[in-house]
Amino acid sequence: MFERAASLAGGAPLFVEGDNVRLTYAELDRAVGGYAAALVRLGAEPGDRILVQAEKSVEGALLYLASLRAGLIYVPLNTAYTAAELAYFIGDAEPKLVFAPGHLDLAELDARPADFETVARGPDDLAAILYTSGTTGRSRGAMLSHDNLxxxxxxxxxxxxxxxxxxxxxxxxxxxxxGLFVALHGALLxxxxxxxxxxFDADAVLADMARATVMMGVPTYYVRLAAHPGLTRDAVSNMRLFVSGSAPLLEATFADFEAKTGHRILERYGMTEAGMICSNPYEGERIPGTVGFPLPGVEARIRxxxxxxxxxxxxKGYWRNPEKTAEDMRPDGFFVTGDMATMAADGRVxxxxxxxxxxxxxxxxxxxKEIELAIDAVPGVGESAVIGVPHPDLGEGVVAVVTRTDPALDxxxxxxxxxxxxRFKQPRRILFAEALPRNAMGKVQKAALRAAHKNLFGA
Structure with a gap:
């Protein structure tokens, strides 16, 4: 599909950094072919996993496309993961190749442009495994097929x-x-x-709006743009669409952005296990506080x-975790998202x-849970409860409420x-308490903690 789109785009620029055209569509086939050939020379065979923890780059995007081309399973990791966390992912995914600090260096890969025959894959063959944190504290890999994507x-x-x-x-x-699927795939197709x-840099993004038509971002980006004095109707006059996702968009941000630009942000909803699930309409009412309608082909219900x-x-399920897969799947094939929702009579979610x-x-x-387990293992800690409270920039800030067995613990x-x-998992504040609030059954009342500390960050 990408090859067909590239042939139609011809010499159009594909990746542009600043004022530099890094690659055109006409050059894409051989550029990706070079990376695919390099992966094969390193011993990767169809069905192997390659694990990648690397800073964002054009080369990283080409490596992903080369993985698809060579019939491999791409396993991207957040660049903030530590060496200890990386070790878990390597042990679980058992990749053939690892591009990460202390392992293979993407910059040293011999990936000169080359012809490469694309390895045939079926619709149910895996294209990627993306790890998503679990309530038990152990990350699990969501298996995504070529047809899913x-x-x-x-x-x-x-x-x-x-x-x-x-x-x-x-x-x-x-x-x-x-960023990897919704944005990159959309542009490539x-x-x-x-x-x-x-x-994300608000100054640089605003400057680029004069030559762009579409932007996709998380709510934090729109909070920062709305606060920027350069955000005006003139500044966005060339833009067609602003999409927000990955976290709830505050209605105040929606209203502020519209007042300054005349654009109503299109909010959508998705998750690692299913990509995009719902979206506000392109044509029609984009209602703040909702994520719109199930996408064509997607069925949704509230249970x-x-x-x-x-x-x-x-x-296709969780990698090497059939028990968790079965737990989250209904017998009729519906997946339990874990998100509480309402659905209006017209289907809006x-x-x-x-x-x-x-x-x-x-x-x-x-x-x-993952953070609580780590905190509870610190000498001097009695127990902990980790919560999210409103944060003006991030949406939610991580806070840990901790009891002490050592009064000197700070x-x-x-x-x-x-x-x-x-780093993104580490609490922005550690608060100490004599005891954690519990209900009659002994369960920690996190709702009470969230209410008590809702103004901690002045949100």
């Missing part, structure tokens, strides 16, 4: 009205669904130029207040809460004791 990309191409001449501002990381940013979904985008204490900070999913000591956790 292709079906979702084709639906979004039509639903969001990708059109000739579209140019995408690509600021997202490429280790999760939003449409033959669109991507203005490639290694990270005991929790959203369940089924469709061609739904993953609103996510109203989370059934699993999930924290979403800056668009990244964080499960408290915040710095706790943070030092959990340094093996990725």
């Amino acid at each position: 292709a079906s979702n990309a084709l639906v979004l191409r039509d639903y969001w009205r990708w059109q000739a001449g579209d140019v995408l501002i690509h600021t997202l990381p490429i280790y999760h669904v939003h 449409n033959g669109s130029t991507m203005l490639w940013h290694k990270g 005991e207040e929790v959203l369940e979904i089924r469709g061609p985008n739904l993953f 609103a996510i109203v809460g989370r059934a699993k204490d999930l924290i979403i900070a800056g668009g990244l999913n964080i499960y408290p 915040e710095a000591a706790v943070l030092a004791g959990i340094a093996d956790l990725a």
